[in-house]
Amino acid sequence: xxxxxxxxxxxxxxxxxxxxxxxxxxxxxxxxxxxxxxxxxxxxxxxxxxxxxxxxxxxxxxxxxxxxxxxxxxxxxxxxxxxxxxxxxxxxxxxxxxxxxxxxxxxxxxxxxxxxxxxxxxxxxxxxxxxxxxxxxxxxxxxxxxxxxxxxxxxxxxxxxxxxxxxxxxxxxxxxxxxxxxxxxxxxxxxxxxxxxxxxxxxxxxxxxxxxxxxxxxxxxxxxxxx
Numbered sequence: 001x002x003x004x005x006x007x008x009x010x011x012x013x014x015x016x017x018x019x020x021x022x023x024x025x026x027x028x029x030x031x032x033x034x035x036x037x038x039x040x041x042x043x044x045x046x047x048x049x050x051x052x053x054x055x056x057x058x059x060x061x062x063x064x065x066x067x068x069x070x071x072x073x074x075x076x077x078x079x080x081x082x083x084x085x086x087x088x089x090x091x092x093x094x095x096x097x098x099x100x101x102x103x104x105x106x107x108x109x110x111x112x113x114x115x116x117x118x119x120x121x122x123x124x125x126x127x128x129x130x131x132x133x134x135x136x137x138x139x140x141x142x143x144x145x146x147x148x149x150x151x152x153x154x155x156x157x158x159x160x161x162x163x164x165x166x167x168x169x170x171x172x173x174x175x176x177x178x179x180x181x182x183x184x185x186x187x188x189x190x191x192x193x194x195x196x197x198x199x200x201x202x203x204x205x206x207x208x209x210x211x212x213x214x215x216x217x218x219x220x221x222x223x224x225x226x227x
Contacts (some may be wrong), residue, residue, distance in 0.1 A: 011019050012151045050079040051080075052076065053088055054087065054088060057108060058106050060101075064099050066095060067096050067181060072090040083161040085109040086107050090199050123202070124211065127203060128174055128201075129198065129199055129205070131198075131209055131213065132213045133219060134217035144173055146173060147224065148173060148220040149221040150166070150199070150205075150218060151218070151219040167209060171200055172199060172200045177196040
């Protein structure tokens with residue numbers, strides 16, 4: 001029986017190919033990873049590449065500034081980033097006050113402004129309540145977004161026994177008097193606004209908070225988010 005003969009060139013080519021792939025396996029792996037990343041990015045980009053006109057900050061703007069025409073411009077932004085709360089006409093924003101700082105080119109949204117937008121995302125019925133802490137130095141520790149417990153203290157510990165009652169748990173700070181990074185819904189100056197803190201509260205909490213300062217002392221205890 002005749003034995004089949006191997007073709008040397010055929011097996012030599014296969015060996016060279018295997019050696020080539022083995023030596024460059026890391027490079028090939030990197031190329032495959034890059035290709036996968038490129039496909040992922042392509043999927044995230046709108047297929048039609050549409051863009052929408054929206055009002056954006058024409059320069060860096062601090063919180064509390066009252067907007068005028070020089071602060072704003074209209075620019076094209078990707079459709080996906082033009083959220084429903086954006087504006088198309090700068091005239092709608094003249095005279096409005098910023099609740100948050102904006103960097104140049106940022107889209108101006110309703111949540112960027114002082115007003116109902118500050119309570120966006122909160123539970124229905126949430127209200128903004130001003131309180132005046134007994135210790136004004138606590139204001140230096142507060143900033144919008146910080147969670148606090150509000151404690152109401154009565155008595156003096158001598159003639160009248162002291163009583164401490166938590167009247168609001170884990171409420172968010174919206175504004176702090178004198179803090180230029182805070183929302184400017186209230187005066188950013190001394191005087192009647194000095195020492196005030198505005199917090200988001202439920203209607204039930206607001207009833208107790210509204211008269212807390214007149215019937216005792218109000219203390220704010222910094223807390224963290226809970227599950």
